[in-house]
Each structure stands twice: as structure tokens, then as C-alpha cells.
Amino acid sequence: MFLCCSIQVKAQQEMTREERIKVLQLLRDSDTELEKSTLRQNINDMPENINNLELPPLSVFLDAVTENATVKRAQSQVDQVRNKYRIEKRSWWNYFRLNGNYSFGRFNTLNESSETLVDWYQSTSVGTRHTFNLGASFSIGLGDLFNRPLKLKDYRYQIEQLQYTQDEVMEERKLKILEAYNNVTAQLATIKAKAENAALYNAQMKISENNFIQGKIDIISLSLERARRSSAVTSYAESRVSLHNAIILLEMLTNVKIIKEK
Numbered sequence: 001m002f003l004c005c006s007i008q009v010k011a012q013q014e015m016t017r018e019e020r021i022k023v024l025q026l027l028r029d030s031d032t033e034l035e036k037s038t039l040r041q042n043i044n045d046m047p048e049n050i051n052n053l054e055l056p057p058l059s060v061f062l063d064a065v066t067e068n069a070t071v072k073r074a075q076s077q078v079d080q081v082r083n084k085y086r087i088e089k090r091s092w093w094n095y096f097r098l099n100g101n102y103s104f105g106r107f108n109t110l111n112e113s114s115e116t117l118v119d120w121y122q123s124t125s126v127g128t129r130h131t132f133n134l135g136a137s138f139s140i141g142l143g144d145l146f147n148r149p150l151k152l153k154d155y156r157y158q159i160e161q162l163q164y165t166q167d168e169v170m171e172e173r174k175l176k177i178l179e180a181y182n183n184v185t186a187q188l189a190t191i192k193a194k195a196e197n198a199a200l201y202n203a204q205m206k207i208s209e210n211n212f213i214q215g216k217i218d219i220i221s222l223s224l225e226r227a228r229r230s231s232a233v234t235s236y237a238e239s240r241v242s243l244h245n246a247i248i249l250l251e252m253l254t255n256v257k258i259i260k261e262k
Contacts, residue, residue, distance in 0.1 A: 074166035085155035102132035
């Protein structure tokens with residue numbers, strides 16, 4: 001074991017500066033390909049300043065809950081039953097009936113008369129006539145009369161139940177908005193720390209690469225530094241993706257635009 005390590009250290013010491021630069025370039029190309037295949041394809045559409053994004057107040061998102069389609073449908077159901085209730089309250093007008101007719105035209109009248117018991121004769125008269133009449137009636141069914149208060153009370157119960165359903169829908173939607181808002185806030189709080197951590201490892205990586213070229217550290221130490229840097233950069237990129245998805249979800253729940261289009 002000791003002999004193997006000695007050979008590796010010796011091999012590191014025998015590498016020339018040009019060979020170290022070539023090895024370093026191969027490592028950089030490998031990291032670049034890894035980032036292209038795993039990270040960049042997920043963050044191409046993200047704004048660059050997503051780390052410094054400022055959220056509007058929570059009240060803006062909660063007030064927008066009334067624009068949600070589910071909440072609007074619940075409100076529409078309440079309005080529909082309220083209209084039926086108004087119609088039922090006015091149904092007593094159906095107890096009254098108004099009727100009327102009007103006619104106009106010419107008419108012929110045929111008359112038969114006689115001055116004696118035997119001689120009959122006929123006469124015809126022609127004229128123009130206007131006729132019209134108006135009337136009103138009132139009728140009420142006893143069943144309608146006694147069931148009317150119960151019908152009105154039934155509509156009031158329906159409206160009350162639908163209002164409760166609407167409140168439940170709004171509360172459920174607000175809870176989802178609150179959860180999404182808290183998630184975005186948490187993502188914004190952590191991504192700044194991860195960005196600073198990634199920047200720190202990038203700076204440390206430059207120092208380690210320079211030390212490797214000068215022969216101050218071996219390739220094993222350089223590989224360990226690159227692994228730490230890769231982990232920090234990957235964690236930061238994944239946080240950006242998570243933040244972006246959380247913001248999109250919040251926008252979908254509230255229809256409030258957070259990410260401004262370019």
C-alpha cells in the first residue's frame with residue numbers, strides 16, 4: 001500500500017506543467033458537458049435576476065382568490081338560487097288574471113218582418129262596429145297558499161348552504177396560496193446562501209487549479225476540490241429550478257404575474 005502511494009506521488013511530481021494544463025483542460029471540458037446535459041436545459045427560460053426577486057405582499061395574492069374559476073362557479077351557484085328565490089317571492093302575482101279583447105269590422109243583419117199574418121218580407125242592414133271588453137279575475141290554490149312559506153324557507157336554506165360551500169372553496173384556495181407563497185419565500189431565503197456558497201467554491205477552485213499547475217497539489221486533491229465545487233453548483237442550480245417552479249405554481253393559483261416577461 002505504501003509503495004503504491006509512493007508511485008502515485010512520484011508520478012504526480014514527474015508531470016510537467018504542460019501535462020498538468022492538459023489534464024486540467026480535460027477536467028474542465030468534462031464539467032462543461034455535465035452542466036449542459038443536466039442543468040442548463042432546465043434553467044434556460046429562467047430570468048437571470050430570479051435570485052433577487054421581490055414578492056408582492058401576501059394580501060395581493062389572497063385578494064386575487066375571487067378571480068379563481070372554482071370560486072366564481074360557487075358564487076354563480078349562489079346567484080342562481082337567489083334569482084329563483086326572488087322569482088318565488090313574486091309568484092303571488094300569478095293569482096291575478098287580466099283579460100281583454102278587441103274587434104273591428106263590418107257586419108250584415110238579416111231581418112224578417114210582416115205587417116200582416118201572411119205577407120212576410122226580409123230586410124238587410126249593413127254597418128261597421130268596434131267591440132272590446134276588459135276583465136280581471138283572482139284565483140288562488142289553497143296548496144300554493146299554505147306551501148308558499150315553506151318554499152321560500154327552502155330557498156333560503158339552499159342559499160345559506162351554497163354560501164357555506166363558497167366560503168369553504170375560498171378558504172381551501174387561500175390555504176393553497178399561503179402554502180405556495182411560503183414555499184417561494186423559503187426558496188428565496190435559501191437560494192441566496194447557496195449562490196454565495198457556489199461563488200465561494202468557484203473562487204477556491206481557481207486557486208486550486210493554479211496550485212495544481214504549479215505542482216503544489218496533486219490531482220487527487222484537485223479532484224476533491226472539484227467534487228465540492230460541483231456539488232455546490234449543482235445544489236444552487238437545483239434551487240433555481242425549484243424556485244422557478246414554485247413561482248409558476250403561485251402564479252397559476254392567483255393569476256398574479258410575478259416573473260416579468262422580457
